[in-house]
Amino acid sequence: MNLNYSAEEQAFREEVRAFLEEKLPEDIAAKVKSYRRLSKGDHQRWQRVLSERGWYATHWPEEYGGAGWTPVQKHIWDEESNRYGAPRTIPFGVNMVAPVIIRFGNQQQKQYYLPRILNGEDWWCQGYSEPGAGSDLASLSTRAVRNGDHYVVNGQKTWTTLGQHANRIFCLVRTDPDARKQEGISFLLIDMNSPGVTVRPIITLDGEHEVNEVFFEDVKVPVENLVGEENKGWTYAKYLLTYERTGLAGIGLARAALNHLKGLASRQQKNGRPLIRDPGFRQRIARVEIDLQAAAMSNLRIIASVEGGGVPGAESSMLKVRGTEIRQQINDLARRALGPYALPFVEEELEAGFEGDYLSDPDAAPVAAQYFNNRKLSIFGGSNEIQKNIVAKMILGL
Amino acid sequence: MDFRLSEEQQMLQDTVARLVRGEYSFAKRLEFSQSEAGFSTGFWQQLAELGLTAVPFGEELGGFGGGGVEVQTVMTELGKGLCLEPWMQSVVLAGGLISQSGDEAQRQRWLPGIADGSLRAAAGLQEPQSFYDLNNVETTARASGDGYCLNGRKSVVIGGHTADLLVVSARTTGDSRDARGLSLFVIEAGTAGLERRTYPTIDGARGCDLLLDNVLLDDGARLGAEGQAADIIHYQAGRAVSALCGEAVGVMEVACERTLEYLKQRKQFGVPIGKFQVLQHRMVDMMSELEQARSMAILAASVADQPATEERQRTLSAAKYVIGRAAQYIAEAGIQSHGGIGMTWEYDFAHYAKRLVMINHQLGDDDYHLERFADLMNTPA
Numbered sequence: 001m002n003l004n005y006s007a008e009e010q011a012f013r014e015e016v017r018a019f020l021e022e023k024l025p026e027d028i029a030a031k032v033k034s035y036r037r038l039s040k041g042d043h044q045r046w047q048r049v050l051s052e053r054g055w056y057a058t059h060w061p062e063e064y065g066g067a068g069w070t071p072v073q074k075h076i077w078d079e080e081s082n083r084y085g086a087p088r089t090i091p092f093g094v095n096m097v098a099p100v101i102i103r104f105g106n107q108q109q110k111q112y113y114l115p116r117i118l119n120g121e122d123w124w125c126q127g128y129s130e131p132g133a134g135s136d137l138a139s140l141s142t143r144a145v146r147n148g149d150h151y152v153v154n155g156q157k158t159w160t161t162l163g164q165h166a167n168r169i170f171c172l173v174r175t176d177p178d179a180r181k182q183e184g185i186s187f188l189l190i191d192m193n194s195p196g197v198t199v200r201p202i203i204t205l206d207g208e209h210e211v212n213e214v215f216f217e218d219v220k221v222p223v224e225n226l227v228g229e230e231n232k233g234w235t236y237a238k239y240l241l242t243y244e245r246t247g248l249a250g251i252g253l254a255r256a257a258l259n260h261l262k263g264l265a266s267r268q269q270k271n272g273r274p275l276i277r278d279p280g281f282r283q284r285i286a287r288v289e290i291d292l293q294a295a296a297m298s299n300l301r302i303i304a305s306v307e308g309g310g311v312p313g314a315e316s317s318m319l320k321v322r323g324t325e326i327r328q329q330i331n332d333l334a335r336r337a338l339g340p341y342a343l344p345f346v347e348e349e350l351e352a353g354f355e356g357d358y359l360s361d362p363d364a365a366p367v368a369a370q371y372f373n374n375r376k377l378s379i380f381g382g383s384n385e386i387q388k389n390i391v392a393k394m395i396l397g398l
Numbered sequence: 399m400d401f402r403l404s405e406e407q408q409m410l411q412d413t414v415a416r417l418v419r420g421e422y423s424f425a426k427r428l429e430f431s432q433s434e435a436g437f438s439t440g441f442w443q444q445l446a447e448l449g450l451t452a453v454p455f456g457e458e459l460g461g462f463g464g465g466g467v468e469v470q471t472v473m474t475e476l477g478k479g480l481c482l483e484p485w486m487q488s489v490v491l492a493g494g495l496i497s498q499s500g501d502e503a504q505r506q507r508w509l510p511g512i513a514d515g516s517l518r519a520a521a522g523l524q525e526p527q528s529f530y531d532l533n534n535v536e537t538t539a540r541a542s543g544d545g546y547c548l549n550g551r552k553s554v555v556i557g558g559h560t561a562d563l564l565v566v567s568a569r570t571t572g573d574s575r576d577a578r579g580l581s582l583f584v585i586e587a588g589t590a591g592l593e594r595r596t597y598p599t600i601d602g603a604r605g606c607d608l609l610l611d612n613v614l615l616d617d618g619a620r621l622g623a624e625g626q627a628a629d630i631i632h633y634q635a636g637r638a639v640s641a642l643c644g645e646a647v648g649v650m651e652v653a654c655e656r657t658l659e660y661l662k663q664r665k666q667f668g669v670p671i672g673k674f675q676v677l678q679h680r681m682v683d684m685m686s687e688l689e690q691a692r693s694m695a696i697l698a699a700s701v702a703d704q705p706a707t708e709e710r711q712r713t714l715s716a717a718k719y720v721i722g723r724a725a726q727y728i729a730e731a732g733i734q735s736h737g738g739i740g741m742t743w744e745y746d747f748a749h750y751a752k753r754l755v756m757i758n759h760q761l762g763d764d765d766y767h768l769e770r771f772a773d774l775m776n777t778p779a
């Protein structure tokens with residue numbers, strides 16, 4: 001056993017740090033570190049910087065313009081980029097649809113879509129869930145009917161994250177209504193500007209517009225937008241879901257959130273001293289820090305096990321559950337750390353460039369909202385109950 | 399023993415319940431929340447007309463001397479509708495402070511208005527550094543002429559933004575965390591040097607910070623003996639804690655009801671999701687947290703208007719601890735069992751969940767009250 005990073009890996013970490021120090025725009029990092037809203041433009045600006053360096057597509061092979069990183073390198077990137085306050089990569093294009101296109105798409109699709117993802121021309125969103133198909137995704141009912149050289153799509157997707165910014169959506173659609181439910185599904189790439197596509201906002205409980213409903217009414221989609229074979233979409237979707245799950249542990253994000261919490265707790269006063277010196281609260285923080293350390297180690301073990309290639313198996317489900325619980329606990333503590341000031345919701349303070357007088361701690365404004373918003377972590381990407389079902393079945397044979 | 403409400407208490411419950419059902423649809427609540435006042439002045443008016451703003455006061459003020467149970471009964475029903483009106487702040491807390499510590503003239507001057515609803519009051523007892531400890535006061539009241547000059551800041555006064563009267567604590571002597579040296583003052587809206595910084599709260603209500611900059615008050619604004627207010631503050635905060643427990647129970651009842659309905663109605667994998675054992679057990683846990691909370695709320699109500707003793711304080715902290723824990727559990731478990739729909743603005747459940755979590759941030763969360771209970775806990779000699 002050797003728990004040290006190799007000399008090359010350490011050199012890589014230095015390279016990553018130097019890059020982040022030089023290239024990460026300060027205004028963006030400041031927003032990320034204080035949990036302020038990022039605009040579409042912020043994301044695009046950072047993506048261009050990454051693309052120039054060849055570090056945007058960390059999951060792709062080099063031949064398509066990917067970074068060609070090993071799992072350990074990706075992990076180092078995750079740690080450092082979160083530490084420096086780089087925006088998280090919006091995964092739908094680069095980390096979701098792209099791996100599917102690379103693995104199952106045809107030459108034309110690769111040539112057309114991959115460069116557009118790299119250079120930021122396309123913003124993708126994920127059209128899986130429907131009102132009637134959440135955990136039971138395979139019961140989806142959005143229909144695509146082949147008609148000559150195109151499909152006609154009718155139906156509704158929901159919970160579409162950042163669909164309001166997107167110009168493309170990858171969808172699971174039903175092409176054979178008579179087959180067993182997993183066997184009649186296809187993977188279709190749809191231009192959101194096509195006639196018949198309507199996007200409606202869903203406002204979440206914290207007042208944010210982050211998710212949407214997407215309606216399809218007689219939308220014509222050229223057959224060349226089908227990925228792989230007709231009715232084989234479920235296989236591709238499952239392939240993608242394992243990708244989705246690995247990122248969801250969010251170890252780097254949890255570390256950043258823990259630092260943020262410690263900052264809050266050292267500025268907040270209780271009994272005439274910083275809250276972080278209060279034995280009870282300090283132990284609460286310590287407990288979650290230890291859990292995080294354990295999860296980070298488990299994460300490394302999974303990473304090491306796939307170092308030779310392949311994708312992690314059902315272990316990543318355990319990690320998703322743990323990682324999301326830890327992040328939710330950190331959010332809970334941050335909210336507690338504010339005491340009565342968790343109540344005020346001063347929206348102006350959420351905007352970058354706010355120059356007024358902060359009501360309380362400058363970092364307070366997003367805290368309660370984020371606590372509520374991050375209830376999503378245990379719901380999406382396969383709810384934590386579903387993850388446990390997977391572990392029970394796939395690992396434990398129950 | 400008899401845990402049933404008396405006939406009068408039931409009538410009170412019916413009156414409030416009917417009013418809330420009639421006036422407080424979810425859609426209306428959103429409107430009220432976004433209106434100028436942040437609540438419904440019309441609904442406030444109706445509470446007043448039905449005599450509900452007088453509940454805890456004596457007959458001379460149009461009330462019937464309602465105690466902990468009556469106050470909770472009102473709060474539970476208001477909680478079920480997620481009502482935004484600062485009834486507790488005005489009638490229970492500020493009204494209680496004036497009622498307990500005011501002299502005859504002060505009571506005459508302010509209580510009839512509070513009891514008939516024509517005056518709304520709120521109490522500013524906490525400060526940026528106080529973290530739920532109401533003795534932790536840095537706002538100063540210096541002698542000035544034949545009155546006082548107040549300087550400092552009171553934080554997160556729910557309902558304070560539209561209050562006609564603000565009862566605030568300030569220090570006449572002592573260090574920032576001393577119990578001795580605290581006094582209470584009534585500041586009328588419009589007094590020079592009083593600035594309110596108003597904001598919405600995450601759970602849809604509204605509050606403000608009070609910025610006191612050389613607020614000059616005459617001697618008649620001081621409630622009770624100078625420097626002796628700590629016990630009164632704690633006593634009345636205890637009544638308010640009991641009231642919040644009552645509200646929480648109402649909010650939890652609806653949150654559990656909605657979740658249970660949803661488990662029966664939402665289908666995935668061809669069955670209602672309530673067929674999945676993990677959700678069944680969680681629903682059972684939610685219900686048993688609710689039952690524990692109900693029990694402790696009843697206990698809190700029974701001591702709320704009893705003479706101040708350590709036992710009373712201990713019971714109130716125990717109740718707020720159980721309620722705080724249950725409220726957060728029901729909010730989080732309820733959202734999780736709903737899936738995505740549980741965290742949408744359009745669905746009332748999410749607003750119940752937010753209120754539940756935020757009740758923890760008023761007058762002490764579960765951590766705070768656990769610590770207080772532990773300090774007061776009986777131990778072998």
Ligand SMILES: Cc1cc2nc3c(=O)[nH]c(=O)nc-3n(C[C@H](O)[C@H](O)[C@H](O)COP(=O)(O)OP(=O)(O)OC[C@H]3O[C@@H](n4cnc5c(N)ncnc54)[C@H](O)[C@@H]3O)c2cc1C
Nearest residue numbers: 126128129134135159161376383385674734735736737738
């Ligand atoms: C903020 C947010 C962003 C999202 N973004 C996207 C997106 O971009 N694209 C997209 O396609 N989808 C997205 N989703 C949808 C997400 O994947 C679904 O919410 C998730 O799959 C759960 O489905 P549901 O909400 O319909 O809940 P349901 O499936 O109805 O589940 C309700 C409850 O039942 C439980 N449950 C269901 N089945 C079982 C079972 N067999 N055993 C035990 N428990 C069970 C669930 O765990 C949950 O607790 C997003 C969701 C949220 C909240």
